[in-house]
Amino acid sequence: MLVYVDDLILTGNDLQQISNTKIILDNKFSIKDIGQLKYFLGMKVARTTEGISLYQRKYTLDLLQEIGLLVAKPASTPMECNAKLHSKSGTPLTNITTYRRLIGRLLYLTHTRPVISLSVEFLSQFLSNPTDLHHKAATRVLRYLKNSPGQGILFPRNNSIVLKGYSDSDWAGCLDTRKSITG
Structure with missing residues (x-):
């Protein structure tokens, strides 16, 4: 359960403990319970029987509109493979x-949208001296987002925590330093 109290989010699966915490906080700070969390920091919070989803559909559509890509052809991947x-x-x-x-x-x-993290991290390397090709690659990420602007991340209700890690294996793939991007 997610509860939004002023600028504090209480979450947990024990409703009694959440209620006790709200009472303690109210005694110390005089808080106001705003109810179920729906939006936070521009992210939409949706509850289903499967779990809690976070997504930024409005933010994505506003960005596409501002850049002028709302009617552009979508891309199937965030970056070109090669x-x-x-x-x-x-x-x-x-x-x-x-x-x-x-x-x-x-x-x-x-x-x-963690799927765009690698592409955005790669493009952020060129912030000091961006070129037209860097900008074109960044707009491709936007065209990829156009495929499904409402997609987000799901936190499953009944799931054990499994930590997974990935690393690049491009072996000196940075053309400027001849280093691996993560190294």
Whole structure:
């Protein structure tokens, strides 16, 4: 259960413990219970029998509209499979703040769309001197998001915690430093 109390979220599966915690907090700080959590930091919270889902559909659609890609053709992957971008590829952008802002907004979307994390992390390497090819790759991430703007992340109701980790194996894949991206 998720309960939104002013600027504090209480969560747990023991309703009595949540109720006791709210009483203790109210005695100390005079809180107000706003009820079930629906939105938090621009993320929509949806409860189903399967669990709790977080997604940023409105944020994604607003971003697509602002960039002018709402009617663009969707992409099937966040980046081209054999993209070989480096710091000198393409012509430098005249206004680098638009690229930086776009990458920042994509970083915020990684909270509910972890599948774009690798692409956004890769593109953020070029924040100091972005080029037109870097910007084109960033807009491809947006075109990928256009496929399913309402997709998010599900926290299953009945699930044991299993920690999984991944690392790249590109073996000196950075064309600028000849290092592995994670190394």
